[in-house]
Amino acid sequence: MKVKSAVARSVIVTLTLASGSTLAGDVTKQQVVEQYAEIAHAVFSDALTTAQTLDNAIESFLNAPSEKTLGDVKQAWVDSRVPYQQSEVFRFGNAIVDDWEGQLNAWPLDEGLIDYVASDYQYELGNEGAIANIVANEALTIGANQLDVSTITPKLIADLNEVGGSEANVASGYHAIEFLLWGQDLNGTNAGAGERPYTDFVVGEECTNNHCERRGDYLRAVADLLVQDLEWMEKQWSADQTGNYREELLNGSADNGLRKMLFGMGSLSLGELAGERMKVALEANSTEDEHDCFSDNTHNSHYYNEQGIYNVYTGSYQKVDGSKIEGPSLHDLVAKKDQKAADEIQKQFDATRDQVGLLVTSAEKENQHFDQLIAAGNTQGNALVNATILSLVAQTASIERAASVIGITSLNPDTADHEF
Known part of the structure; x- marks a missing residue:
C-alpha cells in the first residue's frame, strides 16, 4: 500500500512579511x-485531535481487520505526525x-521488546529487553526485573519504557504504534x-504470526496512552486553565520567554534535526537511525520539524482544519531594530x-x-542530505543573529555534541 504524503494533504502557509510594516x-x-504560547496550544490541540482520530481508526481496524482498514489506520498515523512534528520546537527551552x-516520540527503538522480529534482527548489544516480545509473553525477566505483563494496559506500557535501564527499550508512543502497523x-x-499483514490482528484461525488478540490489545493500549499524554500537554498550554505552564511562562520576563523560543528553534535546527536525525544516519549509512523508519515517512517528519521552527519565527501556524493563526513575531521584533537583518534572516x-522540502520531493x-x-554509494x-544539513546550520546562525539583534545574547543552541 502506498501511503499518501502528509505534505500533499496539508496546506502549507507561505507568508509575505512586509518590510517596515506597522505591526x-x-x-x-x-x-x-503570548503569540508563542497561542501557537503552542494550537499545535498541541491539533496533535491531540489527530491522535484521537488515530485512536478511533485503530478501534475500527481491530473490530474489522482488512487491507482497507489497515490502510485507513496507517493514513491516520501519517496525518497525526503533521502537527506533532511541528510541536517539537517547543521541547528545547521548555523542560515540561x-x-x-x-x-511519545522516543527513537530509535529495539522493536523486539514489543513483538516478533526477523531472525537476523540487529539490536543494541547487552539489551536484555531487545528480544523480550511482550506480545508473545505474559511474564518477562529482564535483568533483575520479574514482570507480569499478562494484562496490557496504558499504565503497563508506560512503566515498561527503558525497562532494564536501556533507552532503546521504547514501549510507547508514535514509533511503537508505527511498528505495530507497518512491522519491520x-x-x-x-x-x-x-x-505487516493485516492478518496479524485477526483473532481466530486466520491469525498470522500468533498472539493476534494480544497484539491488538497492545495497539489499543498504546494509542490510548498517546491520547492521554496529549490531553495533559494540551492543558498545559491552554488559556482556559489556571496554574499551568502557559501561565508560568507568561508571568515570567519577556526576555526569558524570547530566550526559550530562540533556544528551542536553534537546538531543534542544529543538534536535533541536522545532527541526530540527519548527520548520524548519513555518516553511518544507517537505516536504524532513520526517524520514521518502519513507514518510510521520515521526509515528512523532517519537513514538519522545520515547519515548526518556521512557525515560531513568523508567529504563524496552519491548523489541520485549514484555519490560520498569525500574530506578533520574532521577525517583527528583528525588523523593528534592523530591517536589513530581518530581510536577510527571513x-x-x-x-x-x-x-528540507526537497527531501519530500525526492520521496514523493x-x-x-x-x-x-x-545509502553508501x-x-x-x-549530497542532498548533506546540503540540507548545511542549510540547517546556516539557519541556526540566522537564529543566533536574530537573538543578537533583539538583545538576547549567549544563546548557545544545543549541538547534541555534533560538530558542523
Missing part, C-alpha cells in the same frame, strides 16, 4: 511570547515538554517500507524550508526516500 513597529516582546516528550522495514536501503528561513516524486538517500542522495 513590526508596534509589536512588543510580551506580545511575541522535553521531560514529557520521550514517552526489511528492505535496508532499497525501496519499500514495512509490510530569506535564510525560506531557503532552509525549501531545502522520485521514489527516493530518506533511507535510500543515506548513493552520491546524489548523500
